[in-house]
Every structure is written in C-alpha cells, then in structure tokens.
Amino acid sequence: MPLAQLITPQQLAEQLDSPKLVILDCRFALEDLDYGQRSYAEGHIAGAHFADLERDLSGKVVKGVTGRHPLPEPQRLVDRLREWGVDNDSQVVLYDDGPGAFAARAWWLLAWLGKRDGVSILDGGLKAWHAAHLPLSLDPAPKREGTFSGEPDMHLSIDAEQLAKTLKKPELTLIDARGLPRFRGEVEPIDPVAGHIPGAQCAAFTDNIGADGRFLPADQLKKRFDEKLAGRAPEQLVAYCGSGVTACHNLFALALAGYPLGKLYAGSWSEWINDPQHGVATGD
Template identity: 70%
Template sequence: MSGLLVGSLPQECVMSIAQLISPEQLAARQKTPGLVILDCRYALEDSDYGQRSYAQGRIEGASFADLKRDLSGPAIKGKTGRHPLPDPAALLQCFQAWGINADSDVVLYDDGPGMYAARAWWLLAWMGKREGVYLLDGGLKAWHAAGLPLSLDAPNREPGSFSGEPDMSIVLSGSRLHGRLGRPEMTLIDARAEARFRGDVEPLDPVAGHIPGAQCAACTDNLGPDGRFLPPEQLRQRFAEKLQGRPPESLVSYCGSGVTACHNLFALCLAGYPLATLYAGSWSEWINDPEHEIATGAG
C-alpha cells in the first residue's frame, strides 16, 4: 500500500526515501486502512516524558515508540554510547507489534525538531523499510497550529508481518571511523549545536569537544523558523557546502548519541542525495576510548 501521498507530492520527493507529510494531509488520510502512526516523543533530561505525554493525548491511531526502550539497545557505561542501536530481532518485534507490514505507510512524529522521529525513520531504513515512511512536517506543534485534535483512544492495530535485516553498509563503527580520520575523501558532520561542537558547553557527556576533522552541521539548521524542513533546494545547498565537491557517499553523520545525526541523514535524502552513513555510537561512544583524539574550537 506504500504511496500515501503519490500524486500530491513533487516527483523528486516521491522518489526519495525521505518524505514529509503535512498535518492537513495526514488528517485527510487518517482513516486510510493499514496506516501506521508512531508517536516518538522523548526528552533526554526526562526519559518518562514521552510516555506521559502520549498518555495525555496523541494523534488518533498512534502507537508509542520509546527512544530508550524501543529505538535503542542497552547502554553499557564506558563501552557504548548513550543510545546504541537496538538488537535487530527486538526491533523487528516492535515493528510488527506496531502493525508494520512491508507495504505499510508509516507516519512518524514528535513534538520537537523531529530528531526522535528521524531516528525511527533511520531504523526503518536500516532494516529495509524504505518506502512509504513519512515524517510529520513540523511535528506535533504544527498539528496543534493547524487546529487538529488529539485523542485518548487506544490504537486498534493488528500485528504486522514486516521482516527485514540490518544494512550494515550504512553504519560505521568507532574503530573504522578512527582509521579514516585525516582522509580527504571523508566528509564528517556533527549534528549537535555549535556550542557543544566547539566544546564551550557539554550538558550530557563527561568530555566536551568534537571528533577531529568534523564540520558542525547543527540539525536544527535543517528547519525554517516555522519548525518545518527547508525546501529541498536549500538543503542541497547546505550539504553541498559540507561536501565541497566530494561524493555524498563520503558523508558520515554523528551527534551525541546517534539520534540527531539521523535528522541530518533524513535532510540529506530530502535534498535528493542518497542515504549516507551513520556513526551510531557518536560522541558519547567516541570519548570512551582514550586513544581517540578530541578537538575543540570551531574546527
């Protein structure tokens, strides 16, 4: 059934694995049979925030996808990052429990800039679900601004049958990244805010700074003042400045723990580029190894 918006989007967006849906478009298609909606709300400083918010009201039909419980594996202090990738078998069980089939249309949202929804999008792509997956443009704030209601009704969902395997070609380990440092053919971008990139502040991890050779590409710069994604041509210009003539396949995205990095990967695809590589462990994993270099300042 994939193709929720075919016929209503520009062709370049239909062909991309990164697709957006507006609140009005979702509201008009909310009763589409088999549509899966996932509420991905979360707060790094309050791990129960998403579940509480979901219980207080969600888009009708939405199931809750918890970053820590569902979209991440167990964090091991001193070894992994804060949000390691989940076990593929456990992730598949979540997908199926949420009602996802191979041909399902899936809409993802949160109430921030979309980074948690983008993590869910990337995990679906990692496991092979690359068609019919949409981010709600502007998230729950745009939904509210459109005057659309929330619901307290439990989702009525039949289990799905989606089955896939992880594509490890789009994931980079810390050791492999370390071996590539200094190579001119790699484009390494950091999705954290500039102050964290420079090392001026570090609210979440014990060491401040960034991976040597990285460029700051704060994920919030993918959005306009209204909280919606920039047009594809503006995103192309943004990432072309980072690539500096290198092929898009050279790009590796990281952040603090492998979540906001997915926002940049989504925006990159929205701009018409192919899906690039995620350093899933990101900064919180990188700093566990005393042999890993650390840089501070502008770059």
C-alpha cells in the same frame, strides 16, 4: 518514491482511516525520561502507537563501552514493529513534538532494516498538528500483528574502529549535528568530555528547520550540504552527534535534498570518548 518524505498535518488527517497507515508517536525528552509516555497518555494523534527512544529505538547501554543510545538489536526492533502493526507495504508516519529529531531516528532505523519507501515524517511535528487545529485522541492504538520483515543494512552504519581508520582520508565528510558551542567544546551539558571528533564539521541539525518549525525547502538544504561536502562524494559522508539521534535528522535532511543516504556513526560522541586513544578536538 523518494527515501525521505514529509507529510503535512492536513494530509495525515485525510489518511487516518487508511488500513495501511501506521503512526508512531516518538516524543521524548532527555531531561524527563517519562515525558513521551506521559504525553502520549494525555493525547496523541488517533491510532498512533508510542515508540520510546530508549526502550524501543535504542539498545542496551554498556557503561564505558557504548554511547548513550546504541542501536537496538535488529530482531527485537522487527518484533516491536510487528506489534505496532507494520507490514512491508505499510504507510508509516512518524512524529514528535518537532523539530523531528526523534522521528528521524525512527526513520533511519526503518531504512536500516530495509524499509525505504512509504515512511514519512510529520513536518513540524505535533506543534504543526496543533497549529492546524486538529484533534488528539485518548483511545488506545488498534492491536494488529504486522508481518514486517527486515534485515539491517550494515553499509548504512560505521563503528568507532572503522571511523578512526577513515579520519585522515580526504574523501571523508564528517558532520556533527550538535550545536556550535558543544562542537567547539565551550560547553558540555551531557557528556564528560567536551569537543568533537577531529576533522568534523559542525552541521547543527536545528539549521535544517525554518522559523516555522518545518524543514527547509530541498534547494536550501542542498545548498547547505553542498558547502559541507565541498565536492566530495556524498556516499562517503558520516553523520554523528551526541548519541546517534540528532545525526539522523541530518541524514533525513540530506535525503530530502536528493543525496544518497550517508552513514551513521551511531555510537557518536558519547561512545567515541570512551576510548582515551581517540582524538579530541576543540574550537572550529
């Protein structure tokens, strides 16, 4: 079974009564931290549990040390997944408003903990669900204790020290999921330093999505990332962004295109710039 899977609104609607189905609502907004919880309370796909980016899908921020969304403590996340009813053989569906950045973060975390099959992202997110004229629910998610067990795969992530030692290696492909103006250092609306990690290429995660808000076909995604890899081994690819969230969208898109899973620099730009000895580049 492919590592990255998409599910359409119609397909999900037909599976809502499946006892193996667990749905996670991953809606979030950086500019309104209560947006996700509030939106969930106003209506969600029937049976969905709410997974908050900062409370559930991230760890504790240490100012001046970590990035804005460090990885969660593994056992705490395993416990949370069990609270949501996740078993090792569950069919997990993840969604946000679209284009899937927060859902992709949850997808990557599940892969990191060893759940590599039975996990799908709702293609187009809740916007596509609405466009299909499918209903929302106000009912609370069913309570059932799951039995999921997982251990983090440390081969899927890289820290700042490891990345700094790798930057000059010719086999490295380093991609930045932020938009081109932030990559170039022309604007920086969030972090105190503008620019990008030296040697990185801009690979804006929004370019994984078509005009309809859904992921591009696999052949188009493959062409996109072939150009970034330029013949280098995809296993040596490292993805980052501002805080380790939208980078997961690129890793999901790479997997959709048939590539093996690259590494996530979870600390990303917001962690990298905490160390004044780390290089900073601007422009292309």
